Amino acid sequence: MENFIFQAPTKVYFGKNQIQHLPKILREHGRKVLLVYGGGSIKHNGIYETIQSLLADEFQIVELAGVEPNPRVDTVRRGVALCRQHGVEVILAVGGGSTIDCAKAVAGGAFYEGDPWDFTQDGSVIKRALPLVTILTLAATGSEMNWGGVLTNLETKEKLGFRNPLLIPQASILDPTYTFSVPAYQTSAGSADILSHLMEQYFDRTSGTQILDYMAEGLMRTVIENLPVALAEPTNYEARGNLMWASSWALNSLIRSGKAGVWSCHPMEHELSAYYDITHGVGLAIITPRWMKHVLNGETLPYFVRYGKNVWHLTGSDEEIAHHAIQKTYEFFLSLNIPMTLPEVGIGSEKLQEMAQQAVKHSEISTKAFVPLQANDVFAIFEASLEPMVF
């Protein structure tokens, strides 16, 4: 295990009707609130109305609406301008990871002289940030309990991460009932994102990390068991609750603290999203099993054997378990009725080479990944994603 510093200070209000605490939570930070949200689903499911009725008397609300599924730096700039114009004191993000990521960039941008896109190059330029409170409506990115985010720049075709400890939410309200209305497609994509976060951190060569590996395996099992229930019964509170809490723990730094490696599938998927604006979780579901197959070799075999045994309860020879584990991963995603090839999401072979180059350029995948991948490796994984997998 490597040395690390761990801190997850976000105060999480988990459960039914925890939104009742919202006025008390916001009051600690101020009365002028920037309300950040996405495409308006919170107006259909009643959350918007509840917020208005809870806050109307005491708070002054400015709105940044229409945050995109892959949030754009233009929207961040718009939010920063609103903060300055209205003297915003606290940001309330209501939505999934995209909305929260956007709100984080706005929180940092409010006190930053330059352009928020700079954060993707060096998050440490953020020296001060507005306090952020979130209400989560989609179990996926874990942004509700960590200090990172991802922004998209459509002009430069870039989708890049940013991070700074100042951006961690002060408080997050996690009410599983708010995810009852999430459609099957988004529920599946969100869970694929959670699983990918866990796998990115789990497949790592640092030794002596049993505690982290067992926790990651437990979180993977949680998703694998609860997702089919949530899809069959969208209002199953326990299934939605388990997925929601798993999203936070998959990426609040517990599972990676003590590990040394960098991620593989996210850097590849970010190119797909940047070029084609596809759903992040679906891109991850497509890439992950192909990546597994590409990196399975004599050296990585033990990691896949452990994964197969502890996550999928497989038995057999080591080689059988490893191959079977990859197949189970693929079949699990396939069972969700989400696209599992690139053509199904509108991606052909045209830009695969270019995107492969970019993935290597934008990340440390070629030097520090579980298995370092050069552009030709990434291209091979992209190419394998054009066709269904055969086992």
Place this chain on the structure above:
Amino acid sequence: MENFIFQAPTKVYFGKNQIQHLPKILREHGRKVLLVYGGGSIKHNGIYETIQSLLADEFQIVELAGVEPNPRVDTVRRGVALCRQHGVEVILAVGGGSTIDCAKAVAGGAFYEGDPWDFTQDGSVIKRALPLVTILTLAATGSEMNWGGVLTNLETKEKLGFRNPLLIPQASILDPTYTFSVPAYQTSAGSADILSHLMEQYFDRTSGTQILDYMAEGLMRTVIENLPVALAEPTNYEARGNLMWASSWALNSLIRSGKAGVWSCHPMEHELSAYYDITHGVGLAIITPRWMKHVLNGETLPYFVRYGKNVWHLTGSDEEIAHHAIQKTYEFFLSLNIPMTLPEVGIGSEKLQEMAQQAVKHSEISTKAFVPLQANDVFAIFEASLEPMVF
């Protein structure tokens, strides 16, 4: 899953030589430090000297030494007096759970008009506390990352818990090398404490808590696999590190948040320690498998089956798995060469009835436990602890 509010704000510095951060950590809170420690082992292993050399130039240190293995309220009173006398600004606890628990009570006592023993009746009387920083030297109680503690009153023969969010450590330094010199007996007792914390929270009837149960199982497996390694090779960094981090996560409230039940074995053991001043973890190891056997019935069977399958990888009929799981638990403790009957720790049958009454009086074990236990149940468990178990 029940509603809950989760927050674990302690900043954890984990790994080799993280003590280097100590001056920076303390400086945030002040320059007048109360150094709290136990029987002096930190003078033999070099930690005391390191602290002195790191702090000598800049900080003024007052010492509260000799904290007992079951910390006594008298010692807390002594610490409170020192804080007032010297205008202490921050408390540095160096040791295991007893030292940290004592330091927490001192932290709360410093600003409290009455007697610190009051905290065991109602922790909410604490309205303000000195900031607390800890350096952990024993993997056991989890006190390094939570806001509770246990105090012993030898006059009244009481050993009772106290808690208040203000008492949570601001920062904790977890350097696994500091546990290299912990003797086998204490290493085993500490791990028995960790396992007991996990089991107390794991055996609970709240539905829909898979995520918590998987994490608890992973932490149990972590202890079960790493403890024998740490006993065989006391300077095995990875084994010591896994045990240390497991101690924090077993009791920083993650595993219980969302569950409704109360504990069973700790209230029973606290009477043994209060009457006979035995090692807490050993008392737990003795009681736990007898408690399991006592509460196993048709209703609780599924919980023991899950435990047997996921923690001990057992197969067979449900009844076989459940019984075998209890046997495995007993045999695991037995393999540690710690006393596994009450007479071995100097406890006979004389006060079992009295202690059983007290356990019920001092806790909610008779109403809210996994299986509610009346005084006669507790007595039966105590009585079964007089003899070795037979399977």
